[in-house]
Amino acid sequence: MIRKLFTNGRIFSPLDQGTPLAGELQGRVIHFPRGAMCVCNGLIEVVGNEEEVLKNPVCRRIDLEVDCRGYCVIPGFVDCHTHMCFVKRREEEFVQRLEGADYLEILRRGGGILSSVRTVREAPDAELHAMTRRHARAALQLGTTTLEIKSGYGLETASELRMLRIIGQLGREMPQDVVATFLGAHALPWEFTGNPDDYVDLVVHEMIPAVAKEGLARFCDVFCERGVFDAGQSRRILESARSWGLGLKIHADELHDVGGAALAADLRVTSAEHLLRSSEANIRAMARAGVTGVLLPATAYSMRKEYAPARRMVELGLPIAIATDCNPGTGYTESMPFVFGLSVLNMGLSIREALVASTLNAAYAVGLGRKVGSLEVGKQADFLLLDGDSPAILAYHAGVSPVVEVYKQGEPVYSC
Structure with missing residues (x-):
């Protein structure tokens, strides 16, 4: 002792x-x-x-x-939303957005998430592990002692499981608590172009059971957005995940209000993330349902989008957490100090509210509120x-x- x-x-x-x-x-x-x-x-x-x-x-x-x-x-800091398990940066897409390209337009061209999928599928384990470890180490030096890492750049069963195993390995190696989230429904892979329901079937009937049986993830997430997965498809995925004992998260209403926040409230998910376009009625519903809203100001900053209405969310009683959304495309940062500053200066949180959002509420967003x-x-x-x-x-x-x-x-x- x-x-x-x-x-x-x-x-x-x-x-x-x-x-x-x-x-x-x-x-x-x-x-x-x-x-x-x-x-x-x-x-x-x-x-x-x-x-x-x-x-x-x-x-x-x-x-x-x-x-x-x-x-x-x-x-x-508890960084409760990251995609830092990837191989290659997407710096050229950042330049394309500065020149006027739309995020969904880049995705339709095979860029965005799908470009990361290609490089992750092709990369050996050692390369993927090394890059992910590099990001986690940078986060540690910036004060992050607990972090969540999502899969979602595999979009096929074997690759998704491989990502989650590497994330789990990292949690055993690094002096950080690492929470793994399965995000097989991050985008529609090219093999299923025009057949999103068939891909949802794969996620529900093959991926989720495999993840759960191997104990590779604590949560399941889904990107509920126009041109990705609609509210009905997202519900199928999350209800299946719950039946297999996984906690629930949802990427909701980042670019359009497609009912993601309403679904979050109805399913009483642990957290709903992004929320840039969520209606006030649905924010109220999430508050009543005990959902934590995870806001990602570095992504709004990078994409030059309007920030989530954090001040109004606090007034409506929604518990707020903040996170980096560290990813290779729309928010490449491991810095919680940077996110803290954005939340205060650009989203209107007080210093004390931002401290709670980046620590305690973020810990509850990954199921660790009683621990950290x-x-x-x-x-x-x-x-x-x-x-x-x-x-x-x-x-x-x-x-x-x-x-x-x-x-x-x-x-x-x-x-x-």
Whole structure:
């Protein structure tokens, strides 16, 4: 048993109530101007004002004391939506969009997701693993201690399973909690052009059972969008996934309001992601159903689209999480500090609301809210030291990372 005492930190942490924080509670954060934490075997035993923590009897038996040197201390980021398991970047498509090409137009030409599918199918395991590990390592250095990674660049059973196995391997190798999500319904592969229902049959009858039997994923996701999978097809996929014991997520209403948010509410999915075009009525419905809205401002930034109405969503009581959407086409970033800044400056979240969105609510969006996302007794000691007085430094000092040190279960895993 190893017990560590972390002292002299400006601690900021969401206060967990057992569910994602929403509405007036979206910014529920506690602050200890001179705080301390006692950590035993990677879990937080005591946290609070340093003077009070030092009075606790457990702090008389310390193996190691660490001075946080007055830095701001926050929970490690939880990046709850990424597509970082890919091989090749799509920089040329970024230029095409700058020149006026539409996302769905690029997809129809065989670009977009389908170009990533080609390169992933052709790549050896070692290459796919190395690129994914590179992205996860970059995320770690930027403060991400827990991340979700989706499949979805295979679009055939063998390739989807291979992606999920590599994601699982990464979770065993990296000092991060990695949550795997099956996204076989990410796009319609060229083998099924004009026959989307036949592909849905493959996902439902072959892919999902194979994923579940091998225990390769915690969640199933689907891209519910015009020209991809409609609400009826998305329902079939998600209901099948639920019957096999998988949690549910949905890419909803990114480019058009096609009823994705309504479906999310009806199925009471864990999270609905993007939500740039969701109606206010459907946002209310998701709030009533307990769905977490995962907003991806770096993608809106990259595509020069209007941002999701985060401020209004908070007012309507929808719990908000934020994530990078790290992918090779429409949002190539591993930086949660960048996303934090965008959510404050371009989506109207307060500093405290953005902190909750990037930690605790994001943890609930991947089913880990009882384990990570806040610095509270019984949770993992996953935290960051920031070179600033408060989490505001993440938005204020733009274009750089203020992350000085990263700790996972009380162990240092990165220092700049």
